[in-house]
Amino acid sequence: MTTTHAHPSGRSLAERSTAPLRGARAPIGVAAIVYAISSWACASVPDPARFTRISQPDATAFQGPDNLGVSYFLERRCGTLDCHGQVGRALRVYGRDGLRLPNDGGITPLSGDTTQAEIAANYRAVVGLEPEQMSRVVAGGEDPETLLLLKKPLDIKFGGVQHKGGPVIASGHADPGYECLTTWLAGSTDFAACQSAAIAQER
Amino acid sequence: MNRAARAPASSRALHETRAAHVVAAIGVMAAAAASTSCTDPVYDSQIQALGDEAPNVPTGDLHRPGQPCVLCHSSTGPASSRQFAIAGTVFTTLTPPLKPEAAVEILMVDANGSSPKKPIFSNAAGNFFVDTQDWPELAFPVKVQIYKQGLRRPMVSHISREPSCAGCHAIITKFNRLTSVGPVYLSQ
Numbered sequence A: 001m002t003t004t005h006a007h008p009s010g011r012s013l014a015e016r017s018t019a020p021l022r023g024a025r026a027p028i029g030v031a032a033i034v035y036a037i038s039s040w041a042c043a044s045v046p047d048p049a050r051f052t053r054i055s056q057p058d059a060t061a062f063q064g065p066d067n068l069g070v071s072y073f074l075e076r077r078c079g080t081l082d083c084h085g086q087v088g089r090a091l092r093v094y095g096r097d098g099l100r101l102p103n104d105g106g107i108t109p110l111s112g113d114t115t116q117a118e119i120a121a122n123y124r125a126v127v128g129l130e131p132e133q134m135s136r137v138v139a140g141g142e143d144p145e146t147l148l149l150l151k152k153p154l155d156i157k158f159g160g161v162q163h164k165g166g167p168v169i170a171s172g173h174a175d176p177g178y179e180c181l182t183t184w185l186a187g188s189t190d191f192a193a194c195q196s197a198a199i200a201q202e203r
Numbered sequence B: 001m002n003r004a005a006r007a008p009a010s011s012r013a014l015h016e017t018r019a020a021h022v023v024a025a026i027g028v029m030a031a032a033a034a035s036t037s038c039t040d041p042v043y044d045s046q047i048q049a050l051g052d053e054a055p056n057v058p059t060g061d062l063h064r065p066g067q068p069c070v071l072c073h074s075s076t077g078p079a080s081s082r083q084f085a086i087a088g089t090v091f092t093t094l095t096p097p098l099k100p101e102a103a104v105e106i107l108m109v110d111a112n113g114s115s116p117k118k119p120i121f122s123n124a125a126g127n128f129f130v131d132t133q134d135w136p137e138l139a140f141p142v143k144v145q146i147y148k149q150g151l152r153r154p155m156v157s158h159i160s161r162e163p164s165c166a167g168c169h170a171i172i173t174k175f176n177r178l179t180s181v182g183p184v185y186l187s188q
Helices: A013-042 A059-063 A070-078 A116-127 A131-140 A176-186 A191-202 B002-036 B041-048
Strands: B084-091 B105-109 B127-131 B143-148 B151-154
Touching (some): A059 A070, A070 A176, A070 A191, B084 B105
């Protein structure tokens, strides 16, 4: 024989346990509906003609004549396997002596020159670091030292910031690496400076 | 009457729910604290991946050739009693079978032009190491050459910051063929 104990309220256990929740649901539901209506009402119709212009530095100059442009400098100076030649890096640098882009040609570190695809990947990594700020520098004439691309390698005593790899552009504004990057951003790449900066690491 | 009689039941249920939440939260916090308070799991897994000591090779200057020495021989490693500034192994060839190349001099100069206080040579296992007290002012990047009996081989690039040569000079496998330049070697 089963005995049922009635609650003084006359309601079942399920009804009683959900009662506080039912009370809380009503205001939440109303708030959600109000929010949905208000957000819908405020949204404008998308303008298909509207876009944000992003200006980036020259990709051809990044490669440079005979592949001896900005990319060459970055490969030599920054792209070692224990630094930016690692897949986990935001500024990931591929190159002949370091990390290689996945390929079907059997190209491995120290085998074959840096490929077009690797230079293109290096370019994307550089311009993708801070695309909007780089656009302001390239098109708007803002100070290139606002970019991490310059702040990181620049020695702290010349206005740089903490860089785990230390001051790569150690001699500040007189460093050919600094000249290479700033002239590229300004649209008049000093290729001699880029090569000089890269070769300095080959001593 | 109904309301007065109902209040204790719902209040008790609420208290029980709160207590359960508190117990659950304490449990989660305890689990989180236990999992984070010991060590770095990535670092631990790297050390574990090195495997056991080779049989019949005692722990010491000749052990574990070709492995990333400073992973353990650092201030945070399990071999912190002997810490290295830079260490590695020289082999006779780039590809297996790998044999040690002994008596190779390792010539290094850092960003400030300084070098280890004493000459560094590879031993019978090909291992070489710079104790931290022998190069306390080391500042990366470091340029390296290896030299033996008139044969000199400069490293193509510089060391940016990795103190274990095997960090980049790992034995090439199908998994690291894009990220390793292979072991340090000196062919006669």
